[in-house]
Amino acid sequence: xxxxxxxxxxxxxxxxxxxxxxxxxxxxxxxxxxxxxxxxxxxxxxxxxxxxxxxxxxxxxxxxxxxxxxxxxxxxxxxxxxxxxxxxxxxxxxxxxxxxxxxxxxxxxxxxxxxxxxxxxxxxxxxxxxxxxxxxxxxxxxxxxxxxxxxxxxxxxxxxxxxxxxxxxxxxxxxxxxxxxxxxxxxxxxxxxxxxxxx
Numbered sequence: 728x729x730x731x732x733x734x735x736x737x738x739x740x741x742x743x744x745x746x747x748x749x750x751x752x753x754x755x756x757x758x759x760x761x762x763x764x765x766x767x768x769x770x771x772x773x774x775x776x777x778x779x780x781x782x783x784x785x786x787x788x789x790x791x792x793x794x795x796x797x798x799x800x801x802x803x804x805x806x807x808x809x810x811x812x813x814x815x816x817x818x819x820x821x822x823x824x825x826x827x828x829x830x831x832x833x834x835x836x837x838x839x840x841x842x843x844x845x846x847x848x849x850x851x852x853x854x855x856x857x858x859x860x861x862x863x864x865x866x867x868x869x870x871x872x873x874x875x876x877x878x879x880x881x882x883x884x885x886x887x888x889x890x891x892x893x894x895x896x897x898x899x900x901x902x903x904x905x906x907x908x909x910x911x912x913x914x915x916x917x918x919x920x921x922x923x924x925x926x
Contacts, residue, residue, distance in 0.1 A: 730772050732795075734806060736765045740774060740796040743788035744837055748848050752783040761786070793837065800824050842873055842881045850923050860894070860920045864909035879911050882921065893918040 732740075738759045743750060755761055761769075766786075769775045774792035778785045788796075801824055805817055827833040849869045853861050870878060885891040893911060896902055896919040910917035 730768065732768070732799075733765075735760060735762070736769055737796070737799055737803075739765065739769065739786075740788060740792050740799075743775060743786060744793050744796050747837070748845075749778075749785045749787045749852065751785055755786055793834070797824065797828065797833065797837075801828065842870070842877065843885055845870055845873075846878070846881060846885070847923060850921065854923075858892075858922045858924060860922045862896075862906060862909070863911060863919055863921060864903065864905040866921065867909045875909075882911055883913070885923075890924040892922045894920045894922075896920060 739755070739761050742755060742758050752761070766775075766777055769792070770777050772791075772795075773789055774795055776787050776789060800821060805814060809817075824833065827836050846866065849866050850861055852869075853859075853865055867873075867875070867878060882891070882893060886893055893913070895916055896906065902919065906919050907917070910919050912918075
């Protein structure tokens with residue numbers, strides 16, 4: 728029988744599932760409070776993974792955590808004294824979840840993210856320092872299977888904001904086949920590197 732979770736732990740699972748990425752402890756605590764006891768409980772149950780070797784620590788939901796979260800959304804009970812409007816919204820949410828779950832599309836819906844925010848979050852995970860130049864060949868494989876043309880369009884749109892910069896690798900001898908395949912073609916130039924200013 729799965730360990731009983733309180734509302735705070737279930738809220739943590741929900742936030743991490745919706746974020747669909749590694750989340751800094753400080754960022755998580757801006758949305759929902761994760762106590763040390765709650766963190767230990769969720770890690771012990773295999774519902775989240777916490778990297779405590781970095782400061783601040785980083786949390787990520789596991790597949791088991793997503794399953795537990797979805798099960799609770801389908802079968803769980805709302806707390807007593809939940810307002811009627813929240814109950815109605817939850818009933819609608821439960822119906823949508825059951826619909827996608829029956830069709831096998833629920834994980835796709837849960838894991839989907841705005842592509843621009845996903846690109847930015849992958850960049851931030853890979854960058855060692857602000858405005859670090861990162862190879863597109865390192866970013867593309869981590870974009871949940873997004874098509875190259877779709878990613879190229881998103882990058883060009885981001886570049887037009889002035890906070891995202893794309894550039895060619897000046898030393899072409901270091902380019903690998905992966906670099907060539909991942910390059911964004913703009914005009915008559917192949918761009919291999921991206922740098923982003925803080926949003």
